[in-house]
Amino acid sequence: MWFGRRLLALRGPGPRWNRHAPSGLAIAVAVVLAVGLTVGTTGAGGAAADVRPLRPQDACSSPTWVTAWQTAAQPAPGNPGLAGTTLRMIVRPQVSGSEARIRLSNAYGAVPLTVGAVSAARSDGRAGLLPGSVEPVAFGGKTSVVIPPGAEVESDQVPLEVEAGDPLAVSMFLPAAPPVMTQHSVALQTSYISRKGDWTFGDASAFPTRILSWLVLTGVDVLAPRPVNAVVAMGDSITDGVGSAPDLDERWPDALSAGLATAGGTNVMSVLNAGIARNRLLNDDTVGGGDSPLTRFERDVEGATGATDVVLHIGTNDVAARRPAAEIIKGLQKFAERARNAGKRVYLTTIxxxxxxxxxxxxxxxxxxxxxxxxxxxxxEYADGVFDFAATVADPARPTRLAPEFDAGDGLHLSPAGYRALAESVDRDLLTGSPCLTPDRD
Incomplete structure (x- = not known):
């Protein structure tokens, strides 16, 4: 179940809230295929038609909100040293737009989290803010906000021009440090902590401390000039990008995003990374690996504005924890059914x-x-498509291991070349895409 409680959205003057060896191997394969014949033939049906729906012309001319950047939240012990400092989180939105909304989270907090002031600006890619781009962020018309335990809050609209791929800086002043911090631990993106004081509008010199986690900030929506759909990549450290270098955007969802953008037209989508290092399919792990994909589905998939598709790549940590194949398969089935019931296209991958x-x-x-x-x-039988990630990066001479060129060096995580290979194995034509975007118009 989801940690904390869900609060209904408030659309009045107040802020909006969301709760949001080999012989054994052969035997195991034979057994699980037999299991599949009994539990795998009554699913939601075959793959959805790959003909993308057309939108009325007036709908395609309407500015529409879409989540342009998102990360998966997890709990971490609070740091008393954060009291009275300003966090400056650096993110890269994937969709351009004329306005933005900021999502802050206290999903795992046991006490209310006070955020004293917030700003959003275009960034130089580091702690610096581009002149003329800094805007205050309000919540229900107020410059500060108190986020209840277990809740997220969405800001008012911010008149900020956002360009796809260009970094944004979201700065937040914390008068007090919470005992439990809601964050994304393995960001692979440098962000910053200030010296003492409210530096939400301060220059880079006020931010001497670098970190590689995203704190409090969990999402950025933008008002795109016409509808753009989003695909959520959900999984563990392979989706989180462990093995790639910080600040280079070399995770497989990044490579997928770049490939969709290069293809252009109706292929373009916002690719949202919902990977968490050490994550498991079958168990919640609030100490390290975060909530399971099913537990966080409401927040990370249904809570993503404009999300139509979800790709699930997970299971390696369940295998390492000695969970039987039949249990993992049932977990994949349950996730796919949940996604289908939520009206999403869902894609499964091999481990x-x-x-x-x-x-x-x-x-x-x-x-x-x-x-x-x-x-x-x-x-x-359960999903709208299957992507064979395992075959893509396996060593042909030893298929139970990664190919040397795709191994980050630890035998588990992938190199940037490996992550690019995973992205290339995604059949883009199976994704919903964004039907309002055409080669002639974008």
Whole structure:
């Protein structure tokens, strides 16, 4: 279940809230395929038609809100040293627009979180703000906001020109430090903490401390000139991008976004990263790996404005934890059913190979192979498509391990080349895309 309580959106003058060996291997594959015949043939039906729906011309001329950047929240111990400082979070929106809305989170807080002031501005990619771009951010017309425990708050509209791919800086003054901080721990993006004081409009010299986590900030929506859809990439450290370098946007969702943008036209979508390092499909882990994909579905998928599609790549940590293949398969089925019931297109992937530690034991190898066999044979009975990530990055000579060029060096996580390969294995024509965008107009 989702941590905390859900509050209904308030659209009046106040802020808007959201709660938002080999013989054993062969046997394991045979067993799970037999299981698939009994539990995998009564799903939601085959893949959805790949003909993208047309929109009326007037709808395509209407500015529409879409989530342009998002991260998955998880709890972390609070840092008393943050009291009386300003956080400057750097993010890269994927959609251009004329206005923005900022989402702040206290989803895991046990006490109210006070944010004394907030600003948003175009950034130089570091702590510097581009002159003339700094705007105050209000919540229900007020410059400060108190976020209840377990809640998120969405700001009023901010008259800020946003350009896809250009960094934004969201600065937040914290009068007090919470005992539990809602954050995304492995951001692979440098953000900043100020010296003491409210520096929401301050220059880079006030921000001496660098961090590689996103604190409090969980989303940015933009008002696009015409409708743009979003696809949510949900998963673990492979989706979070572990193995790639900070500040270079080399995760596989980044590579997918770049590929969609290059293709242009109706292929363009906002690609939202909802990966959490150490995440599991079957268990919540509030200490390190965050809530499971099902637990956080409402927040990370349904809560993303304009999200029509979701790609789930997960399971390697469940395999390492010795969860049986049949349980993992049932978890994939439940997730796919949840997504379909929510009106989303859903895509399943095979689990990438690994020979590292608990991920590379004989039982782990057998369970991973069994899950992957089910995804390949039966996944389309539940999902709108299947992407074979495992085959894409496996070593042809030793398929239970990553190919050397795709290995980040630890036998588990991928190199930038590996993440690009995963993105290239996504069949873009299966995604909903954004039907209002055409080669002639964009």
């Amino acid at each position: 990438t190979p690994s020979g590292a530690g608990a991920h590379g034991t004989a039982s782990a190898v057998a369970n991973r192979a069994a899950v992957n066999a089910w995804v390949r044979v039966h996944g389309r």
